[in-house]
Amino acid sequence: MQIAxxxxxICPWCFIGLRRLRAAIARRAGLTPSLVWRPYFLNPDLPDSGIEFPVYIERKFGGALRGKRLLNSLEDIGRSLGIRFAFDAIRRVPPTLDAHRVIRLAxxxxxxxEVAEALFAAHFCQGRDIGDAEVLTAAATRAGxxxxxxxxxxxxxxxADALRDEATAAQRSGTLGVPLFVLNDSFVITGAHEPEVLVRMLDVATAGEELAAAEPGNFSPQPRSRPTRP
Structure with missing residues (x-):
């Protein structure tokens, strides 16, 4: 099974989504899907200098108070998954093109x-600048x-052009938010859903694989599911 x-x-829900996906996979013994990471740019127009994190939060969520409430909620969710968000340590939100280049290289x-999770942790748990070449290089070299x-x-x-084109194509095909998981190019779920939801999608995709193997001429992918992002 492949999961794109x-x-x-710089999406905290994507970090949470990865941990929840891993929890779901762990509930299905013998399932070892291949994970493939696809680029998406939440802030494609950010200048090279990025933006100060408090300013970013205020603009994105319509005020500092609303932003603080969301960050507190993310911290609670993160703790339950072994993620120690350290939002107070984040100084800058950088453009993420270079991070995507390194992840594609990986x-x-x-x-x-391994590299994607290292960069999530560097940004969200350590307050490192993942737009900085040294930070990106350190994450990649630790992975060999x-x-x-x-x-x-x-x-x-x-x-860089290929990554931008890929992200643009995904948006044009209906990807309007992240995380988004595509199982075997057929089954889609949007959002950092609880493991119970993801397990059901894994089971549906597995059943599709089994049907395709048994009756290759009669199988066609199921319609894509697009539940609301939490």
């Missing part, structure tokens, strides 16, 4: 999920990728 995860590295080495490979990816304009 459409995400942005796919070549089979460590995409050379500094030379990282530097080449960060300078690769063709890769």
């Amino acid at each position: 995860i459409h995400f942005d590295v 796919h070549r080495f089979g460590v995409q999920t 990728i050379s500094e030379t490979e990282v530097a080449a990816a960060l300078a690769d304009d063709a890769l």
Whole structure:
């Protein structure tokens, strides 16, 4: 089974969604899906300098008080999943193109999920600037990728264009928020849902695989499901 995860590295729900997906997978013994990470840009027009985190929260959620309430709720959810959000440590929200370049590079080495999770943790739990080349390089080299490979990816304009085009194509096809999970190119669920919901989708996708194997000429994918994001 392949699960494509459409995400942005500065999306806390994407971090939560990954942990909940892992919890769901753990409930199905023997299931070892391949996770593939797809780019999405929540803030495509951010300047290279980024934006101060408090300003970003106030603008995004219509006020500092509303933003604080949401962050408190995220902290509570995170604790239940072993995520220690440290929003007070975040100083800047950077553009995420370079982070997506490094995560795409990691796919070549089979460590995409490891690098993605390292960057989630760096941003949300350590307050590190994931727009900084040194931070990105550190996450990649810990996963076994050379500094030379990282530097080449960060300078690769063709890769940047491909990532932008991929994110734009996803939006045009109906991806309007993240996280979004696509199972076997057929079954879609949007949002960081509880493991119980994700388990049901895993079961549906598994049943589809079994039907396709038994009757390859008669199987067609089920319609895509688009539940509301929490």
